[in-house]
Amino acid sequence: MSEKTEQQPLSQFTEKAYLDYSMYVILDRALPHIGDGLKPVQRRIIYAMSELGLSSSAKFKKSARTVGDVIGKFHPHGDTAAYEAMVLLSQSFTTRYPLIEGQGNWGSVDDPKSFAAMRYTECRLSAYAKNLLQELGQGTVDWGSNFDGTLLEPLLLPARLPNLLLNGASGIAVGMATDIPSHNLKEVVTACIKLLDEPKTTLEDLYKIIPGPDYPTEAEIITPVEDLKNIYQTGKGSIRMRATYTVEDGEIIILALPHQTPSSKILEQVAAQMDAKKLPMIVDLRDESDEENPTRLVLVPKSNRIDKDAVMNHLFATTDLQKNYRVNMNIIGLNGKPQVRDIKSVLKEWLNFRTETVKRRLQYRLDWVLDRLHILEGLMAIYLNIDEVIHIIRNEDEPKKVLQKKFKLSTIQVEAILEIRLRQLAKLEEIKIQEEQGKLDSERKDLETTLSSKARLKTLIKNELKADIDIYGDDRKSPIVSRDDASAFDETELISSDPVTVILSKRGWVRAAKGHDVEAEKLNYREGDEFFASAKGRNNQNAVFLDSKGKAYTLPCHSLPSARGQGEPLTGKLNAESGETFAGVVSGSIDSKVVLATNAGYGFVARLGDLQTKNKSGKAALRVPEGAKVLPPQLIASVDAKIAAITNIGKLLVFPISELPELSRGKGNKIIGIPKAKFESGEEFLKFIAVIEEGSSIKLINGKTHYSPKTKDLENFLSSRGKRGLSLPPGYRNLDEIEVTSKNVIEDSEE
Numbered sequence: 001m002s003e004k005t006e007q008q009p010l011s012q013f014t015e016k017a018y019l020d021y022s023m024y025v026i027l028d029r030a031l032p033h034i035g036d037g038l039k040p041v042q043r044r045i046i047y048a049m050s051e052l053g054l055s056s057s058a059k060f061k062k063s064a065r066t067v068g069d070v071i072g073k074f075h076p077h078g079d080t081a082a083y084e085a086m087v088l089l090s091q092s093f094t095t096r097y098p099l100i101e102g103q104g105n106w107g108s109v110d111d112p113k114s115f116a117a118m119r120y121t122e123c124r125l126s127a128y129a130k131n132l133l134q135e136l137g138q139g140t141v142d143w144g145s146n147f148d149g150t151l152l153e154p155l156l157l158p159a160r161l162p163n164l165l166l167n168g169a170s171g172i173a174v175g176m177a178t179d180i181p182s183h184n185l186k187e188v189v190t191a192c193i194k195l196l197d198e199p200k201t202t203l204e205d206l207y208k209i210i211p212g213p214d215y216p217t218e219a220e221i222i223t224p225v226e227d228l229k230n231i232y233q234t235g236k237g238s239i240r241m242r243a244t245y246t247v248e249d250g251e252i253i254i255l256a257l258p259h260q261t262p263s264s265k266i267l268e269q270v271a272a273q274m275d276a277k278k279l280p281m282i283v284d285l286r287d288e289s290d291e292e293n294p295t296r297l298v299l300v301p302k303s304n305r306i307d308k309d310a311v312m313n314h315l316f317a318t319t320d321l322q323k324n325y326r327v328n329m330n331i332i333g334l335n336g337k338p339q340v341r342d343i344k345s346v347l348k349e350w351l352n353f354r355t356e357t358v359k360r361r362l363q364y365r366l367d368w369v370l371d372r373l374h375i376l377e378g379l380m381a382i383y384l385n386i387d388e389v390i391h392i393i394r395n396e397d398e399p400k401k402v403l404q405k406k407f408k409l410s411t412i413q414v415e416a417i418l419e420i421r422l423r424q425l426a427k428l429e430e431i432k433i434q435e436e437q438g439k440l441d442s443e444r445k446d447l448e449t450t451l452s453s454k455a456r457l458k459t460l461i462k463n464e465l466k467a468d469i470d471i472y473g474d475d476r477k478s479p480i481v482s483r484d485d486a487s488a489f490d491e492t493e494l495i496s497s498d499p500v501t502v503i504l505s506k507r508g509w510v511r512a513a514k515g516h517d518v519e520a521e522k523l524n525y526r527e528g529d530e531f532f533a534s535a536k537g538r539n540n541q542n543a544v545f546l547d548s549k550g551k552a553y554t555l556p557c558h559s560l561p562s563a564r565g566q567g568e569p570l571t572g573k574l575n576a577e578s579g580e581t582f583a584g585v586v587s588g589s590i591d592s593k594v595v596l597a598t599n600a601g602y603g604f605v606a607r608l609g610d611l612q613t614k615n616k617s618g619k620a621a622l623r624v625p626e627g628a629k630v631l632p633p634q635l636i637a638s639v640d641a642k643i644a645a646i647t648n649i650g651k652l653l654v655f656p657i658s659e660l661p662e663l664s665r666g667k668g669n670k671i672i673g674i675p676k677a678k679f680e681s682g683e684e685f686l687k688f689i690a691v692i693e694e695g696s697s698i699k700l701i702n703g704k705t706h707y708s709p710k711t712k713d714l715e716n717f718l719s720s721r722g723k724r725g726l727s728l729p730p731g732y733r734n735l736d737e738i739e740v741t742s743k744n745v746i747e748d749s750e751e
Helices: 010-030 040-051 063-074 079-090 127-133 163-167 185-197 203-209 225-234 263-275 308-318 343-384 386-395 399-407 411-418 427-452 454-472 676-681 711-715
Strands: 100-103 122-125 143-145 152-154 169-172 177-180 236-242 244-248 251-256 282-287 297-301 322-328 330-332 338-340 499-505 509-514 531-538 542-547 551-556 582-588 593-597 602-607 634-636 642-647 651-656 686-692 697-702 705-707 737-741
Touching (some): 010 040, 010 169, 040 063, 040 127, 063 122, 122 127, 127 454, 163 185, 177 330, 185 343, 203 343, 225 236, 251 308, 263 282, 263 308, 343 386, 343 399, 343 411, 343 454, 386 399, 399 411, 499 582, 509 542, 593 686, 686 737
Parallel strands (some): 531 582
Antiparallel strands (some): 143 152, 236 322, 244 251, 251 297, 282 297, 499 531, 542 551, 542 582, 593 602, 697 737
16 A cells, blocks of 8 residues: 555544535535625626626626636536526516616516526626625725636625625525525615614614515515514514405405415416315406516406405415515624624624725725825926936936936836836926826825724715615515414305205215205115105205214215215214114204204204214214114204104194203203103104294194194194193094194305
8 A cells, every 4th residue: 555545534534524515515605795795606697797897888798608707717517507596686576686687588477487598698787786896996805716726706795785685695505594585775774874873773773774674576574573573683583475465346466476486386276276176256267467567366256245355364374375484694704604693783794894895995095096196206206307317218228227216216106207108298297297196195185084083984984875875775665564364264164155955865875965945755765775864054064963872973065975876875974883873964054953852752952063073983962761762853943943742642742942951962851741661661652853933834644644733723732841742633643754844944145
């Protein structure tokens, strides 16, 4: 093995290699610098364009030319990555204050990545970019070698404005990331001026000037004030944005979307909900965006009665019409280290950078002025002895040394004298030198005074900031408003309220037919099966099934199979106990009342909402005495209704429904007096119960004959709950069926 071979443990080598890579990504790729607010690739793009002379007043030049210079001279990475970075700097809907002005297809709000290839587009720097470059050649920043050491590039750009906060930044490094929102120029610069005047300004005072971020969209910022203050205090948090909309001719018009939200995605999300029947109140969706209206999405409601605000509230909760944006103000500071900073420390540190930049600019100018005065002093010396100088130059072998010794001149002065053209020896030139000396001497005094006075330096910086507000300032785009939290529709709100009839067969097969005028007995049933029970309800309500053990099960009406088929077995949808049968079905609003009873003669009134459950195994509702059977549940339409109870031996008792207690579960109270011994022997039991509303008629069916007692006749059977009742006419004591014709207990409204 060669003596020059270096050996080290793999763990040590990989640790160092990964650490070096991490530091490179953090400092030279992903995080912006507090000085100019740019990442290296952005800085190199701006500098390369300035070197190509692509100022805001220059002609546009092919983007491929700029990209070529960027990757060939300063940034040895892929051309696609460099071009995409250029595109982001040019898009007014992505960057609050674009640094590049593009010509051609540079993407759209709807699809930011739809920009044309760099060989088709042209670009130049925007007017705003001038604030990053105009002091570049004035000794304001340090320079370093490019990747191959053949050129110099600025390590920072001398920003006249806090570009970091104005345009924001986002990036993912190794082990850390940054997400800085954009802000309004007027607000941020005004806050800088406030800090210059009053260094002890509190965060509360700054918040009055900068109430929150300002994105390049007119969507609303709805983050609570306290949360915004906390973000500025800690440098971390979350910003919530919400789309803006208006109502025109009954249609919902969405006018602005949250930052970086393409309208195509919103259309896709809303359309998906419409297809899934989760937006039944919206019947059409259109995109009317054009050049004049970059965002104009139209939602067409089903009718004018639809609550548009409620629809939008649902969409805010379920689509990207409302989005959260992470804030993590992780910045490379003047000390070269990344750190999460609060808003005040960001502004103060940038002001330190700006102060140092202005000092360097003034010092650079002062050095130049002093050098020029030094040269002018030498020039004046030769104009006073012009003939002697000419003689020395013509006759001496080394006139430079002779002149330097004779007139006590410096090397710089002698070089300047020897480079004078003959026409500059005119008398008029001497006067010009004297005038220039006077102006430069005045400027020198002013520069020295400013550099030595903190107050004058501060005033100069303030005046420059105020001037830049006038040039680049604009009004806030993203309004900050207070809004209630968005919430999605409840499942029942999303379902139409169309009338349906739930049909249960004798063998426990269930289906739902549209409308309330369904002749359930005449529908098709499986062989050996037949109609058993039905309930009128609405598509957005639940159906409650009662089994032979008194347990209640719940299924949404809209989830039931269509009556066009023969239905599906309830046992496949519910976890009913093996061998259990179903006693009946009822449907209505959660506040509807229903009578539950057993043939032992006991029952109670229950609220339908108390019987409902999401548990597929059901919930205990009616306690069934030993040997008793559950009777079909009966819906109650009004508190003035009466209950008709008929036993198998033809005893009929009618009493007010108010006499029966309202319970959530249990055995209930005695409905009709059946002797215990007779029930246990099977001799007598409660066979039918019926709810008789005011104006209802009742039909007692015995084979092919039926009996419809009039209201006056029913009054003869009216008594108190728990009584024995009176006997029906002899031919109707062993009834096959009882039928009640009553008003529809379900209102046929469209709501």
